[in-house]
Amino acid sequence: MTKDKIEGLRKHMTIINEKPELSVVIPLYNEQDNVAAMSGRLIENLEALQIKYEVIFIDDGSRDATWDHVCKESSKNSHIKAIRFSRNFGHQRAIYAGLKHAEGEAVISMDGDLQHPPELIHALYKKWKDGYNIVNTVRRDKAVSGSLKRVSSKLYYKIFSLLSSVEIEEGSSDFRLIDRQVLKELLSFGESDIFLRGAIQWVGFNVATIEYDLAERHSGKTKFTFSKMMQLASSGIVSYSTLPLKIGVWIGMITGIIAFFELGYIFFVYLKGETVPGWASTLGVMSLLFGILFFVIGLMGIYIGRIHNSLQQKPTYIIKDKIN
Ligand code: UDP
Ligand code: MG
Numbered sequence: 001m002t003k004d005k006i007e008g009l010r011k012h013m014t015i016i017n018e019k020p021e022l023s024v025v026i027p028l029y030n031e032q033d034n035v036a037a038m039s040g041r042l043i044e045n046l047e048a049l050q051i052k053y054e055v056i057f058i059d060d061g062s063r064d065a066t067w068d069h070v071c072k073e074s075s076k077n078s079h080i081k082a083i084r085f086s087r088n089f090g091h092q093r094a095i096y097a098g099l100k101h102a103e104g105e106a107v108i109s110m111d112g113d114l115q116h117p118p119e120l121i122h123a124l125y126k127k128w129k130d131g132y133n134i135v136n137t138v139r140r141d142k143a144v145s146g147s148l149k150r151v152s153s154k155l156y157y158k159i160f161s162l163l164s165s166v167e168i169e170e171g172s173s174d175f176r177l178i179d180r181q182v183l184k185e186l187l188s189f190g191e192s193d194i195f196l197r198g199a200i201q202w203v204g205f206n207v208a209t210i211e212y213d214l215a216e217r218h219s220g221k222t223k224f225t226f227s228k229m230m231q232l233a234s235s236g237i238v239s240y241s242t243l244p245l246k247i248g249v250w251i252g253m254i255t256g257i258i259a260f261f262e263l264g265y266i267f268f269v270y271l272k273g274e275t276v277p278g279w280a281s282t283l284g285v286m287s288l289l290f291g292i293l294f295f296v297i298g299l300m301g302i303y304i305g306r307i308h309n310s311l312q313q314k315p316t317y318i319i320k321d322k323i324n
Contacts, residue, residue, distance in 0.1 A: 018052055019052075019103045019104070019105070020051075020052045020053050020054040020079075020103055020104045020105075021051045021052050021053065021104055021105050021106070022046070022049070022051060022052075022053045022054075022104045022105070022106050022107075022108065022125060023053070023054050023055075023056060023098075023102035023103060023104030023106070023107045023108070024042060024046070024053065024054070024055045024056070024107075024108045024109075024110065024121070025056050025058065025095055025098030025099060025102055025107060025108065025109045025110075026038065026042075026055065026056070026057050026058065026098070026109075026110060026111070026112045027058045027060050027091050027094030027095050027098065027109075027111070027112065028057055028058065028059050028060060028062060028066050028070070028094075028112040029059075029060040029061070029062055029066075029088060029091070029094075029223045030062045030063060030064045030066060030220065030223060031062070031066050031112045031113060031219075031220060031223075032062070032064040032065040032066045032068075032069055033218070033219035033220055034112055034113050034114060034218045034219050034220065035057070035066060035069035035070055035073060035112070036069060036072075036073065037114060037218050037219075038112050038113075038114055038118075038218070039055070039073040039077075039080065041114065041118045041119075042055055042118045042121075043055070043077060043079075043080075044118075045118045045119060045121045045122065046079075046121065048122070049121070049122065049125060053079055053104070054079050054080075054081055054102070054103065054104060055077075055079060055080045055081065056081045056082070056083065056098045056101055056102060057070045057073075057074075057080065057081070057082045057083070057112070058082070058083045058084075058085070058094040058095070058097055058098045059082065059083070059084040059085065060085050060088055060089060060090065060091065060093075060094040061084075061085045061086065061087040061088035061089065062088075067082075067084055067321070070082045070084075070323070071323060074323045074324055078324060080323075080324065081101070081322075081323060081324040082321075082322065082323040082324070083097055083098070083101060083319055083321070083322055084319065084320045084321040084322070085097070085317055085318060085319060085320060086318040086319070086320040087318070089316070089317040089318075090228065090231075091174070091223075091224075091228075091232075092174075092193075092194055092195065092196055092232065092235075093194070093316050093317045094317070095109045095174055095196060096194055096196070096316065096317075097316075097317050097319070099183060099186065099187065100187060102183070104180075105179065105180050106125070106128050106177055106178065106179045106180070107177065107178055107179075107180075107183055108121060108124055108175075108176070108177045109174050109175065109176060109196075110174075110175045111173075111174075111175065113217045113218055113219070113220065114215060114217070114218035115214055115215050115216070115217055115218075116137070116173070116175040116212075116214075116215075117212060117213075117215055120137065120175075120210065120212050123210055124137075124176075124177040124210065125177070127177070127208045127210065128177050128179060130208070131206065132206045132207065132208040133178065133179045133181055133182050133205035133206045133207070134176065134177070134178050134179075134182055134200060134205055134206070134207045134208070135176060135177040135178075135207075135208045135209070135210060136169070136172060136176045136200070136207060136208070136209045136210070137172075137173070137175045137176055137209070137210050137211070137212055138169055138170075138171040138172060138209055138210070138211050138212075139171045139173065139175075139211075139212060139213070139214040140171070140211055140212065140213055140214070153170060153171075154170045156233055156236075157169070157170045157172070158170075159237070160198075160236060160237060160240070160241075163237055163240075163241040163243045163244065164198070164237070164240035164241040164243075165240075166198050166201045166202050166240050167201060168197055168198065168201055169209065172197055173197075174196055174197065175212075176200065178200065181205070182200070182203060182205055185203045186199055186200070186203065193235050193238075193239065193306065193309070194239075194316075195232070195235050195236040195239045195240070197236065198236050198239055198240045199239075202240070234302065238302055238303060238306060242303075244299050245299065245300065245303060247296060247299065248296035248299070248300075251292050251296065255289060255292075
């Protein structure tokens with residue numbers, strides 16, 4: 001082989017081996033009718049950047065033909081990689097798996113239902129090039145989400161900020177760009193129940209925020225059932241605050257003081273030869289206290305459950321298949 005040929009081959013190999021500059025991570029759960037459209041618009045926007053990129057689809061244990069569609073897309077374009085979970089492990093873990101596999105200098109995570117417009121990738125990329133380590137997005141959805149979802153989300157972030165030292169803007173989601181430095185820190189968390197929104201705020205670094213209009217779902221219905229939403233909400237608070245654990249102490253102290261004075265009053269009346277009437281009030285106070293007691297015990301149960309889970313060291317997710 002001539003020297004030129006070897007040099008040419010080496011050049012060719014470095015191009016092949018070169019790591020992508022940008023990775024896009026997309027969790028999918030029963031999104032068979034969205035994969036092709038999502039992939040099409042993504043590639044169009046990524047090609048326009050004229051950089052080396054990769055797309056990582058994570059099939060979070062779909063029960064429909066999502067995986068077949070993902071396979072079809074990746075056979076058309078070698079930049080499309082895919083991971084398939086053995087069952088549904090949830091949106092947060094799917095993104096986490098994607099982040100772990102991403103090789104880009106910057107990584108964007110976004111939903112696979114086209115609610116997060118791929119056209120925004122350009123703006124995210126540009127902000128990163130301007131020197132930001134994290135580019136968050138905040139949605140302006142006046143009509144797309146139901147009013148219940150908007151109000152509850154707003155309320156949630158208010159409570160979250162009150163309870164923890166981490167501030168999350170309302171309208172935040174997991175549509176964002178992070179650079180390799182932030183990614184490294186996130187992966188070191190090794191949390192089994194990661195709440196990315198909290199983790200990202202917690203790590204700090206230079207943060208920029210971009211506003212965008214939330215689009216309608218391309219096809220299908222939301223995969224976030226009420227129970228999934230509650231799980232995410234509780235996981236967030238439990239990860240970033242131990243304040244709820246102290247609720248019991250305060251309630252116990254206040255009711256204890258009140259009960260002390262009440263008993264003192266009853267005793268005083270008894271000394272005068274009378275009794276305080278009213279079973280109803282006694283029962284009322286008792287059931288109120290029992291209610292609070294069980295609530296607080298339940299709350300502790302949630303935290304203990306977390307400790308239990310992390311002691312067992314079960315894997316966060318299980319991968320069944322991989323492409324590219
Ligand atoms: N998703 C997932 N696993 C789940 C639930 C949802 O990977 O258990 C994905 C889903 O396919 C979508 C993204 O997470 O790409 C956001 O979900 P969805 O659009 O249903 O949530 P919404 O936009 O209604 O909050
Ligand atoms: Mg959606």
